[in-house]
Amino acid sequence: MDSYPLKDTVVVDLGEVGYKELHRTEIEPWDEKEALRRKAEEQCDPENCDCGSKVPSNGS
Numbered sequence: 633m634d635s636y637p638l639k640d641t642v643v644v645d646l647g648e649v650g651y652k653e654l655h656r657t658e659i660e661p662w663d664e665k666e667a668l669r670r671k672a673e674e675q676c677d678p679e680n681c682d683c684g685s686k687v688p689s690n691g692s
Contacts, residue, residue, distance in 0.1 A: 641654060641655050642659065
């Protein structure tokens with residue numbers, strides 16, 4: 633992998649596909665993505681949930 637900070641790009645070797653230049657906005661850090669995936673799989677605590685997945689009932 634080569635990086636070009638002035639262009640905000642990196643060049644990666646994709647094996648048989650060859651080399652590809654990617655802009656910074658096209659790159660997702662694996663560790664951050666994995667942490668978000670794990671958090672999304674966790675069960676919410678009904679008493680202390682603030683994730684926004686539960687819509688409050690309108691009393692009906």
